[in-house]
Amino acid sequence: MSETRGAASGGKVVPVDVTVNGEVRKLVVEPRTTLLDALREELGLTGTKKACDRGECGACTVHIEGRRILSCMTLAAMQGGKQITTIEGLEHDGRLHAVQAAFIEHDGFQCGFCTSGQIMSAVAVIEEAKAGWPSAATVDVGKAFTVADLSKPEIRERMSGNLCRCSCYPNIVAAVADAAERS
Amino acid sequence: MSAIGQPISRTDGSLKVTGRARYTGDIRVSGAVHAALVQSTIASGRIASIDTSAAEEAGVLGVFSYRNLPRMNPTPKPWSHLHPHGQGYLPLQDDKIHYAGQPIAMVVASKLDQAVQAATLIKVHYEVAQPVVFDADTTRAAIDPPQFLWPVASSVGDADKGIAAAAVKIAETYATPDRHHNQMEPHATTAMWDADGSLTLYDTTQHLYGARELIAMVLGIPVDKITIMCEFLGGGFGGKAYVWPHTLLAILAAKAVRRPVRLQLTRAQMYSMVGHQAATIQTIALGADNGGKLTGIRHESISPAPVFDNYIEYAALSSRSLWAASGGIATNHKIVHVNRNTPTAMRSPHEALGHFALESAMDELAYATGIDPIELRLVNDTATDPHSGRPFSTRAMRKCLIEGAARFGWESRSPTPRSMREGRHLISEGTAAEIYTHWRWPAKARVTINGDGSALVETGSHDLGTGTYTVMRQVAADTLGVAPEKVTVRLGDTRLPPSHASIGSATMANAGASVLLAAESARDKAIRLALTGRDAPFTRGQGADIRVAEGTLTLAHSNVSISYGDLLARNGLPNLVAEADYDPVPEHEGPKAIFSFSAVFAEVRVDPELGIVRLNRFVGAYDAGRIINPKTARSQAIGGIIWGVGQVLLEQSETDPTLGRFLNRNYSGYLVPTNADIPELDILFVGDFDEEASPLGAKGLGELTAVSVAPAIANAVFHATGKRIRRLPISLEKLM
Numbered sequence: 001m002s003e004t005r006g007a008a009s010g011g012k013v014v015p016v017d018v019t020v021n022g023e024v025r026k027l028v029v030e031p032r033t034t035l036l037d038a039l040r041e042e043l044g045l046t047g048t049k050k051a052c053d054r055g056e057c058g059a060c061t062v063h064i065e066g067r068r069i070l071s072c073m074t075l076a077a078m079q080g081g082k083q084i085t086t087i088e089g090l091e092h093d094g095r096l097h098a099v100q101a102a103f104i105e106h107d108g109f110q111c112g113f114c115t116s117g118q119i120m121s122a123v124a125v126i127e128e129a130k131a132g133w134p135s136a137a138t139v140d141v142g143k144a145f146t147v148a149d150l151s152k153p154e155i156r157e158r159m160s161g162n163l164c165r166c167s168c169y170p171n172i173v174a175a176v177a178d179a180a181e182r183s
Numbered sequence: 184m185s186a187i188g189q190p191i192s193r194t195d196g197s198l199k200v201t202g203r204a205r206y207t208g209d210i211r212v213s214g215a216v217h218a219a220l221v222q223s224t225i226a227s228g229r230i231a232s233i234d235t236s237a238a239e240e241a242g243v244l245g246v247f248s249y250r251n252l253p254r255m256n257p258t259p260k261p262w263s264h265l266h267p268h269g270q271g272y273l274p275l276q277d278d279k280i281h282y283a284g285q286p287i288a289m290v291v292a293s294k295l296d297q298a299v300q301a302a303t304l305i306k307v308h309y310e311v312a313q314p315v316v317f318d319a320d321t322t323r324a325a326i327d328p329p330q331f332l333w334p335v336a337s338s339v340g341d342a343d344k345g346i347a348a349a350a351v352k353i354a355e356t357y358a359t360p361d362r363h364h365n366q367m368e369p370h371a372t373t374a375m376w377d378a379d380g381s382l383t384l385y386d387t388t389q390h391l392y393g394a395r396e397l398i399a400m401v402l403g404i405p406v407d408k409i410t411i412m413c414e415f416l417g418g419g420f421g422g423k424a425y426v427w428p429h430t431l432l433a434i435l436a437a438k439a440v441r442r443p444v445r446l447q448l449t450r451a452q453m454y455s456m457v458g459h460q461a462a463t464i465q466t467i468a469l470g471a472d473n474g475g476k477l478t479g480i481r482h483e484s485i486s487p488a489p490v491f492d493n494y495i496e497y498a499a500l501s502s503r504s505l506w507a508a509s510g511g512i513a514t515n516h517k518i519v520h521v522n523r524n525t526p527t528a529m530r531s532p533h534e535a536l537g538h539f540a541l542e543s544a545m546d547e548l549a550y551a552t553g554i555d556p557i558e559l560r561l562v563n564d565t566a567t568d569p570h571s572g573r574p575f576s577t578r579a580m581r582k583c584l585i586e587g588a589a590r591f592g593w594e595s596r597s598p599t600p601r602s603m604r605e606g607r608h609l610i611s612e613g614t615a616a617e618i619y620t621h622w623r624w625p626a627k628a629r630v631t632i633n634g635d636g637s638a639l640v641e642t643g644s645h646d647l648g649t650g651t652y653t654v655m656r657q658v659a660a661d662t663l664g665v666a667p668e669k670v671t672v673r674l675g676d677t678r679l680p681p682s683h684a685s686i687g688s689a690t691m692a693n694a695g696a697s698v699l700l701a702a703e704s705a706r707d708k709a710i711r712l713a714l715t716g717r718d719a720p721f722t723r724g725q726g727a728d729i730r731v732a733e734g735t736l737t738l739a740h741s742n743v744s745i746s747y748g749d750l751l752a753r754n755g756l757p758n759l760v761a762e763a764d765y766d767p768v769p770e771h772e773g774p775k776a777i778f779s780f781s782a783v784f785a786e787v788r789v790d791p792e793l794g795i796v797r798l799n800r801f802v803g804a805y806d807a808g809r810i811i812n813p814k815t816a817r818s819q820a821i822g823g824i825i826w827g828v829g830q831v832l833l834e835q836s837e838t839d840p841t842l843g844r845f846l847n848r849n850y851s852g853y854l855v856p857t858n859a860d861i862p863e864l865d866i867l868f869v870g871d872f873d874e875e876a877s878p879l880g881a882k883g884l885g886e887l888t889a890v891s892v893a894p895a896i897a898n899a900v901f902h903a904t905g906k907r908i909r910r911l912p913i914s915l916e917k918l919m
């Protein structure tokens with residue numbers, strides 16, 4: 001399915017084609033429109049949340065080309081041809097992603113407002129570990145990092161860009177550890 | 184198997200992990216337009232002139248200021264939970280400026296960016312007055328406020344005489360800073376008017392019915408013409424319990440432009456458009472005998488309020504009922520009128536501030552008497568509420584202290600400060616106890632048993648992340664004798680049976696009781712039908728022997744049974760509906776004093792060179808009565824503990840002393856705990872069924888868990904460093 005949405009509002013607008021959750025979407029946005037606003041307001045993908053709109057909380061985390069990005073800190077007009085995944089695109093064949101299931105099992109949320117961002121970050125954390133990326137909590141950066149090294153201190157460090165004011169942190173760590181182990 | 188007491192996963196879990204749960208700001212209403220606000224850059228004075236012409240020419244739908252916004256009715260007095268305004272001073276009604284960040288103009292445009300940009304074109308000239316801020320000078324002029332929630336002062340016995348005659352005395356001043364809730368979800372409102380003058384509102388609220396009453400009164404709209412919805416709330420913590428100016432502005436804007444209007448606060452606007460926790464300066468005097476038994480407690484607190492409201496932080500409340508004192512207990516509260524927006528309840532209002540002072544002072548007393556802090560608290564435990572003279576309904580304080588201490592391993596602690604080390608770090612342990620107010624409020628609910636054996640629970644309560652959808656399902660499932668999966672729960676809409684505000688940790692005990700009663704009534708209707716209806720399987724007189732389980736009514740010791748579905752079909756009924764009206768006597772009028780209790784234990788690690796305090800581990804033992812869902816209850820507890828970690832180590836809204844405005848208005852300036860700040864947390868529930876508190880046996884939990892984290896950690900910091908920090912937060916410079 002493809003569609004053209006977005007309307008001129010007097011200012012200059014830019015056409016941009018992005019692939020969101022596997023579908024090509026044709027956007028027409030103002031140059032100043034953030035990816036977050038484009039997702040929420042133009043494409044109706046409201047799972048991605050706006051909590052600070054200035055890169056401080058992680059609630060707006062999405063994946064661009066497989067990497068986690070704060071969508072409030074990047075412009076929609078820069079995403080031409082990119083593959084974007086949002087929380088709405090994590091399920092496969094109607095089945096929850098392992099991280100989503102682990103968040104339910106370990107009660108990794110209360111109000112749920114930070115949860116989309118937490119889960120998008122968590123999915124990326126596991127991929128980053130698999131790719132051998134160390135973190136500030138890695139004891140021996142000389143040694144190749146593997147997903148088995150994703151200890152609780154590692155998860156805490158890697159998930160600290162995502163604030164949760166309900167403060168579900170220990171449960172989030174348990175959920176990520178569980179999902180990492182199963183991955 | 185009983186559903187109550189099971190650690191059932193949240194029923195709204197799949198909606199929340201897939202992004203499908205729709206919060207207020209996610210709801211799209213066709214034709215909706217956007218409002219943006221202009222806020223005062225000064226804290227005191229008046230608007231000398233305001234030029235909106237450039238904004239009006241920017242292709243917008245409307246520009247509003249005090250000059251053209253319709254007048255509102257004054258907020259009702261006295262303040263009440265039944266029609267609660269967040270702030271008594273209403274927006275865009277006159278040219279006065281009472282606080283920095285006060286809304287002074289609003290632009291409505293078809294796109295948000297457009298509205299925000301046009302708002303920047305509005306030119307304001309002010310007559311500037313010097314703002315009054317809360318500081319050492321102005322606190323000297325503190326006044327006695329009128330009563331707000333509880334009596335402002337209290338006195339039992341003669342506290343001063345008891346203290347004067349004591350062998351050991353403590354007299355100290357403690358301070359807590361201004362703080363902001365900073366829920367992840369910004370406050371938002373979408374307002375729409377129908378042609379017939381009815382108003383529909385999607386609003387971030389913890390109190391649908393209070394909001395409806397207040398809006399009706401202030402805007403002169405009949406209550407029955409207002410519908411408010413909030414199915415999911417992205418955190419409340421008290422900050423979304425009352426009606427704040429932006430909601431009223433969105434409603435009036437929608438009326439003026441004849442379109443639905445969306446207004447969502449920015450993170451920075453949340454520092455002045457809605458409430459915050461007011462700072463306190465508290466003095467405590469304790470007297471005790473050499474055995475640590477208290478002979479007197481005097482606890483006084485001063486907090487700031489805006490020039491137009493008399494909000495009180497009841498910080499000294501805690502001292503009225505936590506410990507016995509043979510001579511007497513006296514408390515008092517004063518306020519200082521300053522240029523700021525109105526403070527409000529923030530987890531945990533009153534108690535979390537007062538306990539920091541009282542339970543720090545108790546630790547000072549433990550050192551002064553040489554008595555172990557746990558022992559000191561056991562010595563001063565009481566079965567009777569010192570304030571009201573009534574016996575406590577249940578008070579598992581002893582259990583909290585003893586079982587918590589055992590779990591923590593308190594006995595291996597060396598009491599001398601700076602005596603425990605791990606490498607270059609000082610390791611230490613601290614404890615504190617707590618008491619939390621129990622609220623009893625009326626609530627209504629409706630339960631429907633359907634022909635397919637499913638059930639529907641409807642009540643106008645809220646799920647702020649507290650698990651209301653889940654626990655109400657458990658209560659109804661057990662009462663009706665159906666599987667939890669068969670029960671659907673609807674919340675968050677004023678068209679449902681009215682419930683109370685979801686504040687004060689009151690939802691389980693009160694809204695929960697209304698669901699219990701409605702489910703009992705529906706079940707009893709079914710039983711009556713099975714006794715007296717068409718082809719009744721049971722006979723009159725067997726009513727008391729009928730059991731419900733797995734969706735089936737069964738006569739005890741027999742094979743005679745009928746499912747709900749068959750019963751309804753046999754009687755040609757589509758469903759059975761029952762309503763309940765839970766209407767308890769207010770707590771202070773009952774025969775027993777009802778409170779929740781806990782004792783908490785913290786181990787911290789202090790870097791003596793850098794002054795950095797890290798929490799190593801934490802044990803909390805809680806008496807919150809019967810626990811309905813240990814999984815969601817544990818989550819509330821860890822949330823409360825971490826909330827307390829923020830209070831004691833990080834959080835502080837700083838005010839510029841000259842400009843009178845909050846300075847750190849975002850997450851990079853206002854620090855909240857992150858994942859890396861938090862270790863494993865160990866939670867124990869030690870309470871028993873409390874029949875006075877609620878027919879469900881439950882007492883409040885959510886707020887309780889955030890109360891005594893600060894003194895426990897502050898006491899541990901003293902144990903580590905020998906430094907007693909009496910002014911929160913315990914930031915590094917205070918330890919260097």
Ligand code: FES
Pocket residue numbers: 049050051052053054055056057058059060061070071072073
């Ligand atoms: S909304 Fe993007 S980081 Fe907070």
Ligand code: FES
Pocket residue numbers: 108109110111112113114115163164165166167168367417418648
């Ligand atoms: S679950 Fe509420 S903010 Fe994280």
